[in-house]
Amino acid sequence: MPYLGCDSDGVAISGVWATEADVPDGQTAREISGIASIGSTHNGTDWVDTRTYKHKRKLAYPDIGDQLDDLFAQGHFSSTMAANIQKVKDDIPKT
Numbered sequence: 001m002p003y004l005g006c007d008s009d010g011v012a013i014s015g016v017w018a019t020e021a022d023v024p025d026g027q028t029a030r031e032i033s034g035i036a037s038i039g040s041t042h043n044g045t046d047w048v049d050t051r052t053y054k055h056k057r058k059l060a061y062p063d064i065g066d067q068l069d070d071l072f073a074q075g076h077f078s079s080t081m082a083a084n085i086q087k088v089k090d091d092i093p094k095t
Contacts, residue, residue, distance in 0.1 A: 003029040010042040 004015035005027030020029040030042045040047045071077060072085050
C-alpha cells in the first residue's frame with residue numbers, strides 16, 4: 001500500500017511513498033485510502049478533507065493562462081494590454 005507522510009497534526013505533507021520506511025524522518029506514515037491527498041488530515045482512524053473552500057476552488061478553477069487567453073480572445077483587455085499580448089503572440093507563434 002502507498003503512504004503519505006503526515007505532520008504531528010495528522011496533515012498529509014508529503015508522499016506518495018511505496019513503503020512506511022520511505023516516509024521522511026519526522027513524519028508519520030499513514031496508509032492512503034479514500035480521499036487521502038496532500039492537505040488531507042488523518043484523524044487516527046480515517047482521512048478527512050480539511051481543505052478550505054479557497055483551496056478547493058483554486059484546484060477546480062481553469063488554469064490562469066487559459067482564463068487570461070479567453071479574456072484576450074473576447075476583447076476584454078485595454079487596448080495597451082491587448083497590443084502587448086498580440087506582440088508576444090506575433091513574435092512567438094504557435095508551431
